[in-house]
Amino acid sequence: MNNAAPENTAALQEKIAELEQQLKLSDEGVSHLAERCLALEQKVQSYLAAHPQREMHTDSPTLLQPLLYYDAGFGFSEKDTLTAPDCTTDELTGAVTATFELPVAAQALRFDPGELPCCITNLIFSDDRIICTPTNGLNLSGGSTLFLGDDPNYRLEGTTHYPAGMKLVVSYGYFPLETLTDEPLFCAVLQGVQQLQLRKDSEKQHIQQLEQNAAAQQQMVAALQQEIAQLCQKNADLQARSIAYETSLESVFSSKSWKLTAPIRSLMRLFHRGN
Incomplete structure (x- = not known):
């Protein structure tokens, strides 16, 4: 009986030592697991910081x-x-x-x-x-x-x-x-379409501006044409008046009264020269 007690005590101490060793290993495993989880969490945070999530x-x-x-x-x-x-x-x-x-x-x-x-x-x-x-x-x-x-x-x-x-x-x-x-491919295509749309809108605005400039020039040309027409009308009126004056003067020169008064006009010219 006395010999069995030390043997039981030794077995218990050995069992306790074994359990303490397992507990130590378990603690180390938990520590490594915690470090791993922390590292993974840091990676997730870094990824979220680099790739912010959009609200859908x-x-x-x-x-x-x-x-x-x-x-x-x-x-x-x-x-x-x-x-x-x-x-x-x-x-x-x-x-x-x-x-x-x-x-x-x-x-x-x-x-x-x-x-x-x-x-x-x-x-x-x-x-x-x-x-x-x-x-x-x-x-x-x-x-x-x-x-x-x-x-x-x-x-x-x-x-x-x-x-x-x-x-x-x-x-x-x-x-x-x-x-x-x-989707990267979709984003690239969408960006291309948006650029084409912007270019189309810009060209449309440019065409509208050109049309406005053309309309303004047409108005200017119409105003110049109207002014030219008015000047041509005035010129025609002056020419008509000039022809009328020439005709009237020729009528005067060819009239009998002009011919009968020719000596009087000659005397008047001599009189004026003498004075």
Whole structure:
């Protein structure tokens, strides 16, 4: 019994030493893990600092909501705007379908597919008479429209009267450009398109300036032509008066009275010379 006690004590001390060693190793592992987590956190912070996250406007349903503006005789305004309560959107395909009902008769309509820069495809209205013309977008092949700025909208034409209670169903594909801004190729293409648009706008302004200059020069030429015409008329009047004077003088010289008074004029000249 006495011999068994020391053996048990030694075994316990050995077990305690083994556990202390495992605890030490565990503490070292936890310390290494904490250092690793700290290093990873620092890397994440550095990455976020170098690549700040943009707030995605596409998370706001209001900015993606289609609107129909109607002109009841006072022009377009925010108060004369319709939303589509039964609007449906397929997030996978981008397909949108909306129904609008006019509360009053309208003279003109404007359709806003959303508030963000986007690409619109396959825009169709239920009324075949309606023709959609983008006011601030670029027409692409295949009937698509690219809007590079905010507040994209279409002017609806084809008819001059829209009665109260008229229902319009519109369907289209809606693709906000914001969702593709992380793609380098798309960003490069978009930047090129924006530069082309800026160049186009600049050339359009230059053409307008040239047209204004041409119109001003045409007005100047017209004024000069009018002045020339007036001078020609005055010259013609002077020539007519000169011819009339010459004719009158010839009549005087050829008259009998002029011939009969010739001796008297000779005497008068001699008299004046003598004086």
